Amino acid sequence: NAGVTQTPKFQVLKTGQSMTLQCAQDMNHEYMSWYRQDPGMGLRLIHYSVGAGITDQGEVPNGYNVSRSTTEDFPLRLLSAAPSQTSVYFCASSYEGPQGSYEQYFGPGTRLTVT
């Protein structure tokens, strides 16, 4: 299994440009999430999905869109990039295991710089 993959690893955008961060998992996990990591702030949840066709907002959703047309893929779209979106973005997937336990599997991250 490849686990959780993210592309690209690095990206530089100009203010106002749009782009899509790709995330895919091959573990058939129901749950997928997007986080952003900023210095001194830990990881903050942007959007999450509990299954194909179902998405919901997390703590910091503004400026981002997501969709979940398949179990495997969960792309994150920046509609009009702003310097405040400069961050490292992590995608994660998880499943409900025995006794309700969860474990999140993280992708390697995408470092995004908006100038």
Place this chain on the structure above:
Amino acid sequence: AQTVTQSQPEMSVQEAETVTLSCTYDTSENNYYLFWYKQPPSRQMILVIRQEAYKQQNATENRFSVNFQKAAKSFSLKISDSQLGDTAMYFCAFMPDEGNQFYFGTGTSLTVIP
């Protein structure tokens, strides 16, 4: 709302010594899960240890163990026999039983000194 607090931004420990990282959380939930994740310079997030709130016994994984105090809402991580490879950022995380949202602390940067 759930919050997770890590009050030690940076810590250091001598190789082979023991170090304890602190984490407190605030929740009104009765059932939940707690996690410690390690993030080395490679940036990859790695699960270190997990604790179910309904289990009174503290979780252990080799050199890593937790001190879970449910009434105090405290979840500290003890690393024994510290190794150079333990140098990393460590994040405490909380997940309520209902739903799949994780809440992370701001992290503790641990340096193991040779």
